[in-house]
Amino acid sequence: MHALVMIELDGDGVSASxxxxxxxxxxxxxELGEAVEAVVFGDGGRAAxxxxxxxxxxxxxxxxxxxxxxxxxxxxxxHQLIARLQPSIVLxxxxxxxxxxxxxxxxxxxxxxVANCTxxxxxxxxxxxxxxWTLTRARQGGLLLEDAAVTAPTTFASTAxxxxxxxxxxxxxEVPVESFxxxxxxxxxxxxxxxxxxxxxxxxxTARIVVSGGRGVGSAEGFEPLEELAKLTGGAVGCSRxxxxxxxxxxxxxxxxxxxxxxxxxxxxxxxSGATQHWVGCMNSKAILAINTDPEAxxxxxxxxxxxxxxxxxxxxxVDEIHRRTLGNRQSA
Amino acid sequence: MNILVCVKRVRASxxxxxxxxxxxxxxTRNLAFTVGPxxxxxxxxxxxxxxxxxxxVTVLTAGPPEADEQLRYAISMGADHGVxxxxxxxxxxxQATAAALADAIRTLxxxxxxxxxxxxxxxxxDAGHYQVxxxxxxxxxxxxxxxxxxxxxxxADGRARFRREVPAGVxxxxxxxxxxxxxxxxxxxxxxxxxxxxxxxxKAEVRGIQPEVAPxxxxxxxxxxxxEAGTQTVVLGHGADAAPAVVDLLEELxxx
Ligand SMILES: Cc1cc2nc3c(=O)[nH]c(=O)nc-3n(C[C@H](O)[C@H](O)[C@H](O)COP(=O)(O)OP(=O)(O)OC[C@H]3O[C@@H](n4cnc5c(N)ncnc54)[C@H](O)[C@@H]3O)c2cc1C
Ligand SMILES: Cc1cc2nc3c(=O)[nH]c(=O)nc-3n(C[C@H](O)[C@H](O)[C@H](O)COP(=O)(O)OP(=O)(O)OC[C@H]3O[C@@H](n4cnc5c(N)ncnc54)[C@H](O)[C@@H]3O)c2cc1C
Numbered sequence: 222m223h224a225l226v227m228i229e230l231d232g233d234g235v236s237a238s239x240x241x242x243x244x245x246x247x248x249x250x251x252e253l254g255e256a257v258e259a260v261v262f263g264d265g266g267r268a269a270x271x272x273x274x275x276x277x278x279x280x281x282x283x284x285x286x287x288x289x290x291x292x293x294x295x296x297x298x299x300h301q302l303i304a305r306l307q308p309s310i311v312l313x314x315x316x317x318x319x320x321x322x323x324x325x326x327x328x329x330x331x332x333x334x335v336a337n338c339t340x341x342x343x344x345x346x347x348x349x350x351x352x353x354w355t356l357t358r359a360r361q362g363g364l365l366l367e368d369a370a371v372t373a374p375t376t377f378a379s380t381a382x383x384x385x386x387x388x389x390x391x392x393x394x395e396v397p398v399e400s401f402x403x404x405x406x407x408x409x410x411x412x413x414x415x416x417x418x419x420x421x422x423x424x425x426x427t428a429r430i431v432v433s434g435g436r437g438v439g440s441a442e443g444f445e446p447l448e449e450l451a452k453l454t455g456g457a458v459g460c461s462r463x464x465x466x467x468x469x470x471x472x473x474x475x476x477x478x479x480x481x482x483x484x485x486x487x488x489x490x491x492x493x494s495g496a497t498q499h500w501v502g503c504m505n506s507k508a509i510l511a512i513n514t515d516p517e518a519x520x521x522x523x524x525x526x527x528x529x530x531x532x533x534x535x536x537x538x539x540v541d542e543i544h545r546r547t548l549g550n551r552q553s554a
Numbered sequence: 555m556n557i558l559v560c561v562k563r564v565r566a567s568x569x570x571x572x573x574x575x576x577x578x579x580x581x582t583r584n585l586a587f588t589v590g591p592x593x594x595x596x597x598x599x600x601x602x603x604x605x606x607x608x609x610x611v612t613v614l615t616a617g618p619p620e621a622d623e624q625l626r627y628a629i630s631m632g633a634d635h636g637v638x639x640x641x642x643x644x645x646x647x648x649q650a651t652a653a654a655l656a657d658a659i660r661t662l663x664x665x666x667x668x669x670x671x672x673x674x675x676x677x678x679x680d681a682g683h684y685q686v687x688x689x690x691x692x693x694x695x696x697x698x699x700x701x702x703x704x705x706x707x708x709x710a711d712g713r714a715r716f717r718r719e720v721p722a723g724v725x726x727x728x729x730x731x732x733x734x735x736x737x738x739x740x741x742x743x744x745x746x747x748x749x750x751x752x753x754x755x756x757k758a759e760v761r762g763i764q765p766e767v768a769p770x771x772x773x774x775x776x777x778x779x780x781x782e783a784g785t786q787t788v789v790l791g792h793g794a795d796a797a798p799a800v801v802d803l804l805e806e807l808x809x810x
Contacts, residue, residue, distance in 0.1 A: 290725075292688075293697060317720065321700050324685040328692035333649060333771040336684045355775070361680060365571060365580075368775040379684075411697040411716070411733070415726035426721070430809055454809040462591070465743075472740030473719075478679060479591045479739040486807055496568025498679070510790075510800065523785055528800065530793035538794035542801045543810050 223255035225308035226276070227299065228268055229319055230261065235268055238314035240387035242380045246312050247275060247388075249341055260302060262287055262295060265398040279398045280306075286405050290318070293410035296325020298403040303330060305401075309352050309375060310341070315382040327377040335371060337381040344370060352376075359384065362478045362501030383505070423457050425474060429486045430456030433476055433503075434464055437492015437513065437532050441469040446536040447491060453543050459483070461493045477502035491532040495520025512536070555609035555709065557600040558662075558669040560655060560687070561593045561628060563621040564680045570779070577776030579645070580680075589624045591739040592675030598744040599705060599737065600673055601632040607709050610634045612662070612669070616641050616654045622760055630747035630755035637662065637761045647770030652689030654765040659694060661763060671707075671714065672734040676700050691734035699727045700736035707731075 226246045229236040235243075243259070250257045256277040261268045265281030268274065282298045299322060303311060313323040315337060327334035337359045344353040353372040359381040360367050425431065432451040434444055444458065451458045460470040462477060476483055478498040488506035493499060495511070495518060503509065511524035512535050521527045528535050565571070565580065566588035572581040589597070600611045613628040615621045616639040625636030639658045646654065663669065672694075674687030684700075691698035704717030716727045716735055747755070790799040804810045 317701050320684045324688040328689040334685050366778050366780050370773045371771055373771050409695050409697050411699050411727045411729040413725055414728045418723040497570055524787050527787045527789045528796040534794045538797035539800045542797040
């Protein structure tokens with residue numbers, strides 16, 4: 222048997238990142254002429270029902286200790302199933318949890334894990350020898366691509382989030398679900414003891430408009446006009462690492478490699494130079510408007526739209542213009 | 555509380571990385587180096603925990619001899635000891651890196667100090683394999699949670715609580731000490747080294763460990779830049795005069 226896909230479930234059934242992984246797995250399986258099998262923690266029925274798996278077998282990991290998430294217990298269970306099935310490649314989603322469980326399982330199997338892959342193909346498989354795969358992985362949030370090769374009896378690979386467009390795999394006939402109960406006594410582990418759900422208002426990750434500020438904003442108070450612009454457009458406020466490090470904004474506002482990666486309809490970057498670590502956080506925006514005094518600033522040269530000028534003048538002028546027009550509309554109405 | 559923090563030497567530049575002619579690596583000539591932001595927060599947190607609970611902070615790196623600079627930076631922030639696993643200029647894959655680190659930790663622990671907490675960055679800023687910490691923790695049979703942005707230690711109970719943000723909200727984990735943790739920037743605001751700290755770091759002794767390095771299984775073929783659609787920036791105007799054009803754009807998007 223060749224490919225095993227780790228499926229992650231969320232409120233809607235099979236998660237979006239798992240659908241991306243499945244797409245990659247089916248592409249690979251087509252190339253190899255092999256079937257794809259999948260594994261899910263807990264409710265296999267729900268995974269199968271949500272459809273689109275198109276796998277020949279679904280393994281369900283069953284154990285009372287797996288009811289709540291634990292990185293080590295989930296990783297150990299996956300490892301035990303893999304030891305039994307001996308797939309040559311295990312694919313997992315690029316979500317935080319997906320990566321964590323894959324790394325736990327790979328560590329226990331002492332097998333390689335290639336994180337954030339965008340492509341995978343079989344290089345060669347000599348009779349009896351372990352297969353060699355060639356993979357492309359995203360480094361530094363996608364700033365660089367790394368072509369790599371790996372040879373091992375079992376290779377673990379996770380897909381880079383958003384690198385593969387999830388295809389509709391069709392609702393294949395009934396998927397047979399097989400239960401597997403791992404042996405978990407004595408496994409050293411952490412326990413999830415508390416979970417709180419945040420109210421789902423406009424967040425940096427989901428906002429259609431993000432108004433973001435960097436060193437050019439100059440101070441914490443300098444963000445007031447940016448906040449007002451965000452409020453008027455129903456957007457969220459973001460910032461660069463310089464703004465975080467200076468204590469002007471909380472780290473939860475930071476856009477970039479070590480902050481949040483966002484893909485709004487419009488990213489308004491005020492006084493941000495566009496260092497690569499910032500760029501990888503905002504490069505998936507549909508459009509970028511950069512406001513900067515320096516016409517040569519890297520972000521300005523890469524942006525869709527630019528305004529050359531001082532944030533302290535430009536942003537208040539935009540806010541005034543919005544007020545003028547809404548007032549005008551009201552008067553004419 | 556004895557705490558160990560694993561840090562990696564990475565390039566500090568915010569510019570697009572220049573690749574060596576054969577694509578075998580990043581051209582690091584004329585570049586400044588640093589410790590990744592996640593790891594800087596790990597060092598800061600370790601210093602705070604040891605400050606409150608009493609104890610010592612050791613920083614460990616596997617890398618070329620020049621990584622001494624990153625150890626001394628951590629010491630200037632307030633860490634007590636530095637240990638360098640000299641892997642020379644050979645590039646190790648994540649399995650080999652983790653094996654070298656785990657071996658070094660076993661050596662250090664055999665010499666006396668058990669580390670109550672071993673800290674990692676969630677992922678390194680350059681290679682980003684998301685696994686070295688987990689592999690080390692597994693090799694040493696320590697519990698390990700990643701992506702952590704809050705740590706509470708209950709020394710009397712010998713337990714730690716780790717808080718992390720997930721898309722849906724916040725999760726809190728508990729583990730018995732000794733444990734391991736992967737942290738993210740935002741955990742704290744790291745301090746700048748004081749003058750006194752810098753002087754201390756200059757004089758501090760850094761212990762060297764010569765590892766036995768097994769060859770890894772992941773081989774790099776080359777690095778390359780992704781294709782980027784060349785954009786022609788549309789300049790909407792200069793200064794405050796650009797405001798009407800910007801608001802036109804916002805109206806087009808139907809957000810005002
Ligand atoms: C490993 C690593 C990870 C990192 N992760 C992140 C990350 O997640 N996010 C992040 O943002 N950074 C990150 N950084 C830092 C990054 O390299 C840059 O240092 C940072 O993004 C720069 O912030 P900035 O653009 O606000 O400041 P600067 O680079 O100083 O740019 C300020 C800009 O403002 C302009 N300006 C100045 N005054 C005005 C004015 N009055 N009006 C208009 N424009 C003005 C200037 O022309 C300049 O272009 C990371 C760095 C490292 C090494
Ligand atoms: C052919 C080849 C070429 C390579 N070229 C490069 C290169 O040009 N530049 C480069 O930086 N790497 C290079 N590597 C090394 C490799 O990509 C990783 O640096 C190494 O495997 C560790 O993975 P990571 O840093 O991505 O770990 P991650 O799992 O992302 O790191 C998580 C955490 O583990 C800890 N950690 C990781 N590495 C170390 C370390 N060395 N010492 C102490 N703590 C550590 C840190 O706390 C870090 O935050 C190369 C490897 C190969 C096989």
